[in-house]
Amino acid sequence: MTLRVHLDPVPMANAPLLVAPGSHRLGRIAEVEVADAVRRCGMAACVAEAGDIWLYATPILHASEAARQPARRRVLQVDFAAGDLPGGLDWAGL
Numbered sequence: 338m339t340l341r342v343h344l345d346p347v348p349m350a351n352a353p354l355l356v357a358p359g360s361h362r363l364g365r366i367a368e369v370e371v372a373d374a375v376r377r378c379g380m381a382a383c384v385a386e387a388g389d390i391w392l393y394a395t396p397i398l399h400a401s402e403a404a405r406q407p408a409r410r411r412v413l414q415v416d417f418a419a420g421d422l423p424g425g426l427d428w429a430g431l
Contacts, residue, residue: 338392338393338394338395338416338417338418339391339392339393339394339395339414339415339416339417340390340391340392340414340415340416340417341390341391341392341393341412341413341414341415342388342389342390342412342413342414343385343386343387343388343389343390343391343410343411343412344387344409344411344412344413345387345408345409345410345411345412346385346386346387346410347383347384347385347410348384349382349384350404350405350406351404351405351406351407351408351410352401352402352403352404352405352407352410353382353383353384353385353401354382354383354399354400354401355380355381355382355383355399355400355401355402356380356381356383356393356397356398356399357374357375357378357379357380357381357397357398357399358378358379358381358397359378360374360375360378360397360398361394361395361396361397361398363378363424364423364424364425364426365424365425365426366398371398374398375398378398395416395418395422396422396423396424396426
């Protein structure tokens with residue numbers, strides 16, 4: 338799981354996180370299959386206000402576009418894991 342605390346607001350004009358809802362249940366997705374996974378799952382923009390807290394499945398497909406009106410969008414993000422990741426996924430961090 339990922340815990341994300343927004344220190345600044347992130348409106349649509351400041352490149353919010355885009356996610357493919359449910360894509361974390363698909364397991365490992367090859368780069369050539371990303372567009373198909375997004376087509377099947379859809380895409381949601383995650384706008385936020387300062388102080389908003391999100392908790393979500395870490396391996397969800399996500400991206401961000403360029404900001405139309407750039408501003409600060411600081412977040413504190415912590416990833417938690419109690420065991421192995423599903424679907425053949427591996428942690429790439431420390």
